[in-house]
Amino acid sequence: MYCPAWNQGAVSCDGVTVPVDGLKKRTAWGGLKMRLKTCALCSTSLAILTLAAAPSFAQGQSATPPDPAVQAQESPADAEAGSVQTDGAVETGGQDAEQGIVVTGLRRSLQSAQNLKRNSEQQIDAIVAEDIGKLPDIAVSDTAARIPGIQVERSGGEATRVLVRGLDRDYYTTTYNGREIFTAETRSVALQDFPAGAIAAVEAFKTSSANLVEPGLAGLINVRSRRPFDFKGLEIAGSVWGVYPNQSRDFSPNANLLIANRWDTGIGEIGALINLSYTQLHYQDSIRRHGFFIANLAGGRAPDWPEIRYNEATRRRPSINGALQWRPSPGLEFYAEGLWQGYREEAEDRMWAQPLWGGTHSNVVFRDGTNAVESGTVVNPGAPGETWGFQGGTYRKTDTYQFAVGGSYDAGPLRISGDLARTDSTFNLETESVDYEINTNNYTVDYVIGSPGGPGPTLQVSGIDPANPAIYNYRGFYEDYLTAKGKDWQARLDFEYEPGFEFLPKIEWGVRYVDRNATSERGDRYWNFTARACCGGHAPIPLSAVPLDYRLFQSAFRGDNDKPFPRTWLAPTYNSIRKNLVELRQFNISQGTASRSNTVDDPERDPTRGFDINEKSYAAYAQLGFRFDVGFPVDGNLGVRAVKTKERIRGTVTAPGTAPTPVEFDNNYTDWLPNISFRAQFTPEFQLRFAATQTRTRPTFEQLNPALNLASPTPCSPGASDCVRRGTGGNPFLKPLTSNNYDASLEYYFARAGFASLAVFRRDMRGFITDTTFEYPDPDPVTGQPLLITGPVNTRKARIDGFEAQVSTFFDFDFVPQWAHGFGAQANVTYIDAKADFTLFQDAPTAANPTNEVTQRLRIPDVSKWTYNLVGMYEGGGFSARLSYNLRSRYPEGDLDQRDNNSGDPYTLQGSVRPTSRLDWSSSYAFNDNLTVFLDWTNILRNPFRSDIVRVNYRAGVMNGENEVFPLVYRFEESVVSGGVRFRF
Structure with missing residues (x-):
């Protein structure tokens, strides 16, 4: 059914009249009317009534993708003072017009996410904050794990890697308030760098449309903050909390604070907001593991170099975001906003690696029916110096800034919005590692290799005291320094026109320009002081002679029934490494020569590991919204986005006996990205969506690095089969990865905070990148021989199929006892079948197959077939x-x-x-x-x-x-x- 047009600040539906304070509500079908579902069924009455009756609702109810000029609202011009609030529960909370129930917290969060999903033009899932500073996790990456179709990998007390439908951040686009954001030289941002306390919502777009900033193969994740017009007036809100990890046992303070206000002035309405956040965690992951190989051991087969590792660090993330909004008149609005995102980590990883080979083995147990070793005892394992380890002193630092200005103008049927943004991000890595070796093998090791899926490797060393400084020799000192930077200017101008036709409710078009720079400089060195004859044979240096402070660190194997020994050993402290670098380098220089740059200065940058890339892109799009009726309403979009990319790629080629040579390449290509989608609303509760789109993902800047390291020329005569020159490097000739995407979903909305959906999807991808040996397009400039380079190439096809099923509800049904109305549940399951073509070794080279390669279609790494929440x-x-x-x-x-x-x-x-x-x-x-x-x-x-x-x-x-x-x-x-x-x- 259709409700009447807006009536002097009120709307009526089946006898219920709700004041709207002059609000204009725009729908995907155009005009100044609102399509309401049957009020008796109340499937979407919350979405409408709460928007009208209480200024708390509009938690991203837009039917359009995230536009920086629109952000959480249908349009910045849609809301009068105090009428739209991203926070949802601010001041009054959401209120049901019929029952007078205040809707806040979990229930409001689910309602907001549900209505965003229901009304969006794309297939989207979201998690909305219950309150200011209250997403259900510490970091946004942890929150994303609860969204259907998303998988995460965890370490260090948080989700460190987010995969969308099987693909990681290299394959999807990340945006902040609708504009692209990235970290340093990468193409996306690490979601864990967003503190959850500063975020209003996380939105995962599974399908694309022409008016959306180009998603990657896996889609787009938008992180949405708040703006001052989201609140009714003065708002001061914040949180103060502490975190206590079980293994590091170190308390850390955390806090966030938001201050916002809006004023009516002589020049219109003005709003201001500032949000400050600080998170900190000292974590310590404890690890028992093997080295990555399988060898002959004790008459059988097993990994033969188990390790005890601790990944320990203190991680800090300060951030500030702010916004100004100015509405000089209805329909006209301007804004300015900024973000600083900081990351600081002091990492002190450490390891003890224990060889099992050599020596005398006894008590060896084999896996039933195999020669796989399960456990045993070895006396005098390896040789002196082959038991070794390291103590790290690594510092990581990121500063990401984004500033934007923009606005929108709503003149009846025509709406214009624009946004100009500047992003500047720098990442610095400083790795220091003190290596040591045990100068005796006169001891015994009881070891457990373990069975697949079992408790894993463990060991017990007896006969030496890990607290005794006399057993340690100085093995070496490693340094690795990286500075990576990314900057861009991005600008967009978007138009939306409502021609007034029922079958053609809107026409959209726009342009976008991006000028992006990515640079990377890296250098490392190693002072090798091992006393092992095979690997240097340096005169032994007692570890105690190195100018460092030492300690027995705290063990962290809590709850482990197979604790290894040693669990702690003598190791340098983090501060004595980091704060003593000049003296430590001077000591190293006095003992020997580094692999490069034997000075007290930071390591020199290696020209073969650096690059400087400029990338300009010009995008234009056009999209039509359509609507027709076939016994039930159908609406959708048909559009195309064209993107022209120009790249200038600079790097360095090095070869034995020659000076480093700068090289430069230019790439130009155009992508045409069509999309069509429709939504069929069979009933007010049931709707079916379908989308067919094409997306693309550019290669990473690291893969485009043109730096080459060439081996010496191969002596040959004309016609010789091996008349080539070989080398390693990146590949500036890589093409974008493209995908044809097909998505469908069936959605059932049975309550204000209750829905069920089933989505199926398929991705046919071409141009997956793998490392292999290929012939470079240009011959060797010195010899004229063909260049065979080992590096990344577009060689693989891939396909991802799957489905997502989910249900979410509170049990506030009439047939449920009143005491149960406060309970709710969410459940979702994702199935992904992700496979790609991989180039692998086959047998020894033959005349028919001189490259010794074979293509196999295998599962894409790091993708689970099933995920449950x-x-x-x-x-x-x-x-x-x-x-x-x-x-x-x-x-x-x-x-x-x-x-x-x-x-x-x-x-x-x-x-x-x-x-x-x-x-x-x-x-x-x-x-x-x-x-x-x-x-x-x-x-x-x-x-x-x-x-x-x-x-x-x-x-x-x-x-x-x-x-x-x-x-x-x-x-x-x-x-x-x-x-x-x-x-x-």
């Missing part, structure tokens, strides 16, 4: 709680590691991660409208991360299967308890 919720009487469970099925991990080329017995090694589960708790109690206490607990189950090492053989293009499998990594990650208070005035 189950959330139980309760809200009532001021108390709110959420218990969340996440499960990922087994998946292949990391790149394929190919070994024994030309040996006649080639094989491939790869990691395989076992199913991973996680349970998190979030709760709060509101004493009143101004003060709330909260308690959260992440990784309650403390289930360790488990992976195996798998060896697979290939023969003549036929995969023989997994013929050797051993445990690889057993990692205990932080379980973090956090508690604090939230306040608002």
Whole structure:
């Protein structure tokens, strides 16, 4: 049914009249009318009535993609003072017009996310903050893990890698308030760098449209902050909390503060907002693992170099974002906003690597029916100096700035919006590593190799005292310095016109320009002081002679039933490494010569590892909105986006006996990205979506690096088969990766905060990039010989198929007892079948196959076939709680590691991660409208991360299967308890 047009600040629907304070509400079908679902069924009445009756609703109800000039609102001009608030529960909270129920917290969060999904032109899933500073996690990357179709990898107390439908951040676009954002020389931003306390919502766009900033192959993730016009007036809100990790046992303070206000002035309405956030965590992951190889051991087969590792660091993320808005008259609005995103990490990783080869073995146990070693004892393992380790002193720092100005003008049927933004991001890495070796092998090791999926490798060393300085020799000192920078100017101008035709409700067109620079400089060096004759044979240097402070660090294997020994050993302190670099370098110079730049200065930059790339893109789009009726309404979009890209790529070529030579390449190409989508609304509750789109992802700047490192020319005579010159490097001739995408979803909205949906998708991708040997387009300028370069090439096709099913609701149905109305649940499951063509070793080279390669279609690494999320919720009487469970099925991990080329017995090694589960708790109690206490607990189950090492053989293009499998990594990650208070005035 259709409700009447707006009536003098009120709208009526089935006898219910709601004041709207002069609001104009724009729908995807145009005009100044609103399409309401049947009020009796109340499927979408909350979306309409809350917008009209209380200024709390408009939590991203836009039917359009994120436009910086629009952000969370239908249009900046749509809202009169105090009428639209991204926060949702500000001042009055959402209110049901019929029952007078104030909607806040979890329920309002679900309603907002549901209406965003329901009304969007694209297929989208979102998580909306319950309150200011209250997404259900510490970092946005953790929040993203609860969105259907998204998988994450965790370490260091947070989700460190986010995959959308099987593809990581190199394959999707990240935006902040609708404009593109990135970190340094990369093409996207690390989502964990956004503190959840400063965010209003996280939106995952699974499909694209022409008016959307070009998504990657996997889509687009938009992180949305707040603006001053989201609030009714003065708003002061914030949080103060502390976090306590289970393994580092070090308390860290955290806080965020938001101040916003709006004023009526003689020049119109003005609003201002500033949001400050600071998060900190000291984490310590404890790891038992093997080296990445399988060898002969004790009459059988096993990895033979187990390690004890600690990944420990203190991570700090300060950030500030602010915004100004000015509305001089209805329909005209301007804004300016800025963001500073900081990242600081002091990492002190350490390792003890224990060889098992050599010596005398006893008590050896084999896996039933195999020659796979499970456990044993070895006396005098390896040789003196082959037991070794390191203590890191690494510092990482990122500063990302983004500033933007823009505005919009709404003149009836025509709407114009524009945005101009500047992004500047720098990442600095300074790695220092003190290496040491044990100068004796006169001891005993009881070792457990373990079975696949079991508790993993562990060892017990007896006969030496790890606290005794006399057993340690100085092995060497490694330094690695990186400075990466990224800058851009981006500008867009968008138009939307409503011609007034029922079948053609709107026409959209626009342009966008981006001027992007990416640079990277890197250099490393190593002072080698090992006493081992094989590897330097330097005169032994006692570790105690090195000018450092030493300590026995705190062990972190808590809850581990197979704790290794040693769990702690003598190691230099972080501060004595970082704050003593000049003296430490002087000591190294006095003892020997570094691999390069033997000075007290920072390592010289290696020209073959750096690049300077400028990329300009010019985009234009046009899109038609359509609507027709076939017994039920159907609407949708048909559009195309054209993007012309110009790249200037600079790097350096080095070769033996020649000076480094600068090189420069120019690339130009145009992408045409069509899209069509429609939505069929069978009933007010049921709707079906379908979309067919084409997307593309550019190669990373690192892959485009033209720097080449050439080997010496091969002596040859004309006609010789090996008359080539070889080298390694990047590939400035790479083309974008393209994908034809097909998406469909069936959605059922059965309650104000209740819906179920089923989505299916397919991605046919071309141009996947893999490292292989290829002939460079240009010959060797010195010899004229062909250049054979090992580096990245566009060689692979891939396909991703899958589905996502989800349901979300509170149990406030008439047939449910009243006491159960406060309970709710969310559940979703994702299935992904992701495979790509990989180039692999086959057998020894032959005349028919001189490259010794075969193509196999294998699973794309790091993608689980199944992901499950189950959330139980309760809200009532001021108390709110959420218990969340996440499960990922087994998946292949990391790149394929190919070994024994030309040996006649080639094989491939790869990691395989076992199913991973996680349970998190979030709760709060509101004493009143101004003060709330909260308690959260992440990784309650403390289930360790488990992976195996798998060896697979290939023969003549036929995969023989997994013929050797051993445990690889057993990692205990932080379980973090956090508690604090939230306040608002």
